[in-house]
Amino acid sequence: MSNVNGEEPFDGDELDLDLLEAELRQAAAILDPVPAELRQIAVEAFALHDLDARIAELTFDSVIDAIPVRGAVDVPRMLTFHAGEVTVDVELTAQGLMGQVLPPQTARIEVLRGPQAGSPLSTDDMGRFTSAEPPVGPFALRLRTGEGVVVTDWLTA
Missing domain, CATH: 2.60.40.760 (Expansin, cellulose-binding-like domain)
Structure with a gap:
């Protein structure tokens, strides 16, 4: 049965988007991790951040x-x-x-x-x-x- 937009209504069998996002983040962390040097640079750059500037x-x-x-x-x-x-x-x-x-x-x-x-x-x-x-x-x-x-x-x- 389709709704007014012609789409199938959500049922419990569809993949939960939050679960998909968590699995994608986990896969990215394993397959393509952020280099430690880049993470350190990002932390240092944020330390210089001044919200009111x-x-x-x-x-x-x-x-x-x-x-x-x-x-x-x-x-x-x-x-x-x-x-x-x-x-x-x-x-x-x-x-x-x-x-x-x-x-x-x-x-x-x-x-x-x-x-x-x-x-x-x-x-x-x-x-x-x-x-x-x-x-x-x-x-x-x-x-x-x-x-x-x-x-x-x-x-x-």
């Missing part, structure tokens, strides 16, 4: 957006991030990083390089900050201001 999007990267100068060596990398009314300008060199939060405001800044944040940096009255350690590998900046938390996009140094 606004994301500051990269709007300028001198590696991509600037015209190279012929003969220039060791040119600093310039980055600009925007999150609403907040702008973060950053200059990366082999000697470290420096930047400025605009409009100028006090902020505590952390250079994120993995599950642990780097040494905290503070802005001066003009919103400027510096670090003698250049970021290595993937990094992001987390700014804690009086208005909330802002996290930049992740980049590779």
Whole structure:
């Protein structure tokens, strides 16, 4: 007997979807397990997750957006991030990083390089900050201001 949609009505003989999902998960865990390294990376990435943070999007990267100068060596990398009314300008060199939060405001800044944040940096009255350690590998900046938390996009140094 068919219902109005032409489908057979559910009877107890059909496979329970919850049981099917459990069996598929078990089969995937046995036949194609998640590598331990990938699981660790996922846990570390989640540790950096900040639910209340606004994301500051990269709007300028001198590696991509600037015209190279012929003969220039060791040119600093310039980055600009925007999150609403907040702008973060950053200059990366082999000697470290420096930047400025605009409009100028006090902020505590952390250079994120993995599950642990780097040494905290503070802005001066003009919103400027510096670090003698250049970021290595993937990094992001987390700014804690009086208005909330802002996290930049992740980049590779």
